[in-house]
Amino acid sequence: MKSVSEIKLAAKLENLQKLLQSVTECARKEGVGNNKLPAVELAVEEAFVNICKYAYQSEDGDIELKCMLKDSRFIIEITDWGMPFDITSLPDPDVAQDISERKIGGLGVFFIKKMADGIRYRREGGRNILNISFSCG
Amino acid sequence: MEINTRKKDNVFVVSLKGKLDAVTAPEFDKKLEGLLSEGENNLIINLGELEYISSAGLRSILAFAKQLKANGGRMVLAELRGPVKEVFEISGFYSIFQILESEAAALNQMK
Numbered sequence: 001m002k003s004v005s006e007i008k009l010a011a012k013l014e015n016l017q018k019l020l021q022s023v024t025e026c027a028r029k030e031g032v033g034n035n036k037l038p039a040v041e042l043a044v045e046e047a048f049v050n051i052c053k054y055a056y057q058s059e060d061g062d063i064e065l066k067c068m069l070k071d072s073r074f075i076i077e078i079t080d081w082g083m084p085f086d087i088t089s090l091p092d093p094d095v096a097q098d099i100s101e102r103k104i105g106g107l108g109v110f111f112i113k114k115m116a117d118g119i120r121y122r123r124e125g126g127r128n129i130l131n132i133s134f135s136c137g
Numbered sequence: 138m139e140i141n142t143r144k145k146d147n148v149f150v151v152s153l154k155g156k157l158d159a160v161t162a163p164e165f166d167k168k169l170e171g172l173l174s175e176g177e178n179n180l181i182i183n184l185g186e187l188e189y190i191s192s193a194g195l196r197s198i199l200a201f202a203k204q205l206k207a208n209g210g211r212m213v214l215a216e217l218r219g220p221v222k223e224v225f226e227i228s229g230f231y232s233i234f235q236i237l238e239s240e241a242a243a244l245n246q247m248k
Contacts, residue, residue, distance in 0.1 A: 016159060049159045096229055097229070099199070099202055102233060104199055104203075108193075
């Protein structure tokens with residue numbers, strides 16, 4: 001699988017815009033429709049924010065993001081070198097609760113699952129590797 | 138993100154423009170806390186010019202709504218559209234808040 005764009009940055013919230021800009025540019029270039037871009041952006045933000053907040057437990061660390069196109073699917077691969085964390089194993093929040101029962105937080109991972117057409121996680125050589133894919137057709 | 142506020146009768150209208158994400162949400166939190174401490178209890182949040190919201194933005198709105206409820210206040214959201222509306226629907230937030238099509242309808246509701 002050939003990667004068409006690659007970016008590596010410190011896992012800090014202040015880098016969010018830079019990361020999103022790079023992903024959006026790549027998505028556009030690869031022909032991802034404008035109607036799909038907000039979903040791509042949301043999934044990437046949620047994955048990035050999770051890594052910034054939890055992966056390195058207040059230590060410094062990096063995140064690497066690769067974009068690629070395969071069989072008319074736009075695939076984003078996000079790697080970190082932090083604690084093992086399989087987001088695909090998390091249960092979904094109860095979205096039917098009312099305002100007082102509803103917990104603050106817990107929606108980020110749910111949004112990644114909802115926005116993407118597919119997600120896959122693997123732990124490999126001390127890295128968390130998350131594949132988020134979008135069909136572009 | 139731009140936050141504009143104005144008061145119409147006894148209702149405070151907060152309009153958001155741009156992106157409410159993990160970077161801009163703390164600024165919005167600060168604004169809302171300020172309004173709470175000034176005793177503003179009737180609020181309309183106009184999202185008509187908001188292009189994008191993530192879970193961080195929803196978290197801010199939910200946290201504020203909980204505090205407002207505890208203070209006996211009211212909040213109505215207005216003019217949700219596009220991806221913002223979609224995020225509210227997916228998260229179930231669309232049914233936990235009072236949401237109206239226009240600011241005028243929201244003002245009417247608050248009377």
